[in-house]
Amino acid sequence: MPDTPAAPYLAGLNPEQYAAVTAEDGPLLILAGAGTGKTRVLTTRLAHLLMTGRARPFEVLAVTFTNKAAREMVHRVEGLIGQSVQGMWLGTFHAMGTRFLRRHAEIVGLKPSFTILDTDDQIRLVKQVLQALEIDDKRWPARAVLGIVQRWKDRGWTPDQVPPSEVGDFAGGKTLRIYSLYQERLATLNACDFGDLLLHCLELFKRAPDVLAQYQRRFRAILVDEYQDTNVAQYLLLRLLAQGHRNITCVGDDDQSIYSWRGAEVGNILRFEEDFPGAEVVRLERNYRSTGHILGAAAGLIARNRARHGKTLWTEDVDGEKVRVASLWDEHEEAIFVGDELEALQRAKKRLCDTAVLVRAGHQTRAFEERFIQLGLPYRVIGGLRFYERAEIRDAVAYLRVVVQPDDDLAFERIVNTPKRGIGETTVVALRKAARAAGRSMLSAAEELVGTDELPTRGRRQLADLLAAFARWRDELPRRAPRDLVEAILDESGYVGMWQADKTPEAQGRLENLKELVKAIEEFESLPAFLEHVGLVMDNAADADGDMVTLMTLHAAKGLEYDYVFLTGWEEGLFPNQRALDEGGTKALEEERRLAYVGITRAKKRCTITYAANRRIFGQWGAALPSRFVEELPPEHIHHLLRSNASRPDVDPTFGVTSLFPTGKMTGRGPGFERAGKLIEGKAELVRPRPAPTVAFAKGDRVFHDKFGPGTVEALEGEKLTIAFDKSGVKKVMASFLEKKA
């Protein structure tokens, strides 16, 4: 602790935090466990560097992964230093890349006005490349090809740098050729995809060492958030930039590395001391978020991973409640259970915004949403389609892109027939061909051809009108206020009218989103400035406020915290996810385990884990086993919940443990399973639901199904039976949902 009166912003730091904040020059790695004040330390260190004069604002480079994190950082640093962060380079990796490239575009063969493509554009481009190479995009989907190319870019490889051993035989071994062609197309379009924003920077610094040297001299302080999420390209970039003053501070937690599937390399954080010799390492292990039992459960679980720095989180907080584990019949029961628990919390005057339900995969939210709607529990789903990914927003933005950048072929193609103007595939293909042949944009080719017989007559008139409209809007661009102009464009193009005429229920929402977009434009000086923002900021427009339960994936929950957390669907196959395991083996299992760790450590006061005995996967019902992670939780920190009406638990000979499910009535909705069933503390150490019981059925048996009523068995096929229901016709159902009638 400081012996001299410390600056006020240093007050209240614990010794490790203080050490991290005030560490001397040189490489510094801050290993910050969950809930140990990571953001606080990073922002305070930045403030400290400024306040002590070790760096001036324009000598600081601070990078984050998301715009949200960047905003948060700006906000907190400004709060600490009491002035604006003007002049500082504080933003996402991609924003940083964009900034470098706009300044030095020519060096890598771009024009400074290059456009940034979104995923949609990228896929369309890959499709074009596949077509050009006559590759069946049914067998080798563009999305998958793009994935491969992106992973290469994440590793910092341009087409000529991809090692032959990495090429593989996907798309008939032509992936590398696709990559080259894709890059060529991007160059012609004067466009970058997200990977290029970093990759081109590497190329830029290689080609222009003087430019690199200039930035190396400039950035006296480099700070990196969430270092465990960096990919190789980002790492290489950081290493280059840090070679000047070697003042690089990286904050991260190897135990929270959950993005390897999109290129993140845990190795970067594990190797830090080798990459930056002489690096100081500070561990933040005191947790300020969770109670003792929650922390203990999380620590016990993550200790099973091998590839980690190893930290021991501790807290001075009370032990609190043990982590609760509840076993349910199926996803409906699970949703009913969680809904009941949330209502109980509500009755106890807890706020719903302090609660969260986390799932492994997006589709799992559905069952919860349905139940919450039934109960009238307000909820919000994080993730899903983000604002700028909605079709109407992308369409609107495409119009603006064409106005600002007439050469933007992808945008042009997107809206040339939206709303429908009778400009079909034939016309578009003709335009594309003409444009390619003449080496110009489609819009200019259209202007040239619209008066000739080269194009189908059908939409010629409308195309001419559209071109004239674009010319007019472009003409007005410098004179009209952005908001005004955008409203005019959306109106005169017929785009708003298209949605007004649409009578489907979602049209109203789409119109509102468009209004939202127009409002967002007001904050920008010009349309180009706005588009630059849109290119980079693909995040959720304004989180809805109000007292609601939050539903989201485990990935989306990283960095957040809630008093009451429900971790659902802890079943083998779902979590850990089978597909991940198939693809990535032990490494993937460890990543899934980190995901579980992230989940548990989101909880401040109470953590509840649930799993179901039956789950529908791809429309098929199947018996599920509890996740291995359930067993890995240290018993002293957990507490199994049993339904009070399961007072006569059956002993399952297979596992030698208690089963929650009494034989006989297995539907979870029958008399044995009333919702009134209160939860009591269980004695069983391990509760395993058994595979669905097989009551022998025979052809011709009379059966009863809770939903479909009485029927007759027509055919048997293992657990699946074909039943002719008296009222609902012939259906295939699982044996476990049937009751045999005498």
Next chain:
DNA sequence: GGATTGTGTATTTTT
């Protein structure tokens, strides 16, 4: 050119 039917597939997601 647009609506309709059929087929195949099916994590996690930011920029």
Next chain:
DNA sequence: TACACAATCC
């Protein structure tokens, strides 16, 4: 099951 995409028909 449920959705997206493509071939097919009008």
